[in-house]
Amino acid sequence: ISTIVGYVLVLTGFVLAMAALGIDLTKVTLLAGAVGIGVGMGLQSIVNNFASGLILMLERPINVGDQIDVGGIGGEVKRIGVRSSTIRTGQGAEVIVPNADLASKQVTNWTLSDRTRRYEIDIGVEYGSDPARVLRLLEGAAAEVPEVQKKPPPRALFTGFGANSLDFRLFAWVESVDVGLQAQNGLRMAVLRTLDAAGIAIPSPKRDLPIRYAPAGTEAAAARQV
Numbered sequence: 001i002s003t004i005v006g007y008v009l010v011l012t013g014f015v016l017a018m019a020a021l022g023i024d025l026t027k028v029t030l031l032a033g034a035v036g037i038g039v040g041m042g043l044q045s046i047v048n049n050f051a052s053g054l055i056l057m058l059e060r061p062i063n064v065g066d067q068i069d070v071g072g073i074g075g076e077v078k079r080i081g082v083r084s085s086t087i088r089t090g091q092g093a094e095v096i097v098p099n100a101d102l103a104s105k106q107v108t109n110w111t112l113s114d115r116t117r118r119y120e121i122d123i124g125v126e127y128g129s130d131p132a133r134v135l136r137l138l139e140g141a142a143a144e145v146p147e148v149q150k151k152p153p154p155r156a157l158f159t160g161f162g163a164n165s166l167d168f169r170l171f172a173w174v175e176s177v178d179v180g181l182q183a184q185n186g187l188r189m190a191v192l193r194t195l196d197a198a199g200i201a202i203p204s205p206k207r208d209l210p211i212r213y214a215p216a217g218t219e220a221a222a223a224r225q226v
Contacts, residue, residue, distance in 0.1 A: 003057060003082070045100070046083065052103035053082040062102060062109055067177050069108040071101060115176040116149070121187050124165030125195065126203045131158045134168060134200065141194035142172045147183035149173045164203045 057080070062068055066077045068087065075089035085102060087095045110117055125134055135156045142154035154172040161167070170191065174183040195202065 049083045049099045052099035055103050056080055056099055067110040070105060110177055116173055117177045117180060118171055118173050119184055121170040123168045123191055124162055124202060126201045127166060129166060129200050137194050137198055138168060138170045138191060141190040142170055142187055144190050145186040147174050147179045147186060149175055164205055
C-alpha cells in the first residue's frame with residue numbers, strides 16, 4: 001500500500017507542478033503517450049516486470065518470509081521489489097528473480113496459509129521381517145521426535161518389494177518448515193535406533209553373483225590356472 005501510494009503521490013505532484021507552471025496538459029498528454037509507446041516497445045521486459053510487481057503487491061500470492069520454489073530455485077523470500085524480488089536459498093545465496101516469473105510461472109508456496117509441512121522418509125528392511133511390526137515400529141519412532149506433530153499423527157506405509165529389501169515410507173508432519181532439516185535428521189536417527197533395537201536390519205545392495213551351472217571340469221581348469 002505504501003509503495004502504490006508513493007507512486008500516486010509522485011504522479012499527482014508532477015501533474016500539479018506542470019499545471020502551476022502554466023504548461024498545457026493536453027500537449028503533455030500527447031507527448032507522454034508518444035514517449036510511452038516508444039518506451040513500451042523498447043523496454044517491454046522492464047514494463048512487464050513493473051506491472052507484475054504491482055500485481056504481486058495487490059494479490060499477495062507470496063509475502064516476505066515465505067518459503068517458495070520457482071524455476072528450480074527454492075528459498076525464503078527476502079524482498080519484493082517493483083521490478084524484481086530476492087530469494088535467499090538454503091545455501092545462503094541471494095537470487096534475484098524477475099517479478100514476471102513470479103506472476104506468470106508456476107510458483108510453489110510452502111507457507112502461504114500456514115508453515116506446517118509433511119516430510120517423507122523412505123526405509124528398506126531385510127526380507128523375512130514382519131511388515132505389520134515394522135509399520136508399528138516406524139510410527140512409534142516418529143512419535144518420539146520432538147518436532148513431529150501429534151495431530152495428524154505419523155503414518156507408515158508398506159510401499160513395495162525392492163530388489164534387496166521390503167520398502168516402507170514414513171509420513172510425518174512438522175509444525176514449521178523452519179525446523180524441517182532438524183526434523184528429518186531426528187526421524188532418520190529415531191528409525192535407525194528403533195530398528196536396531198528390534199533386531200531388524202537395513203540391508204545393503206547385494207553384489208554376489210550366484211552360479212547355478214558350471215561346465216564339467218571348470219573347477220579343475222581354474223585350479224590349474226591359479
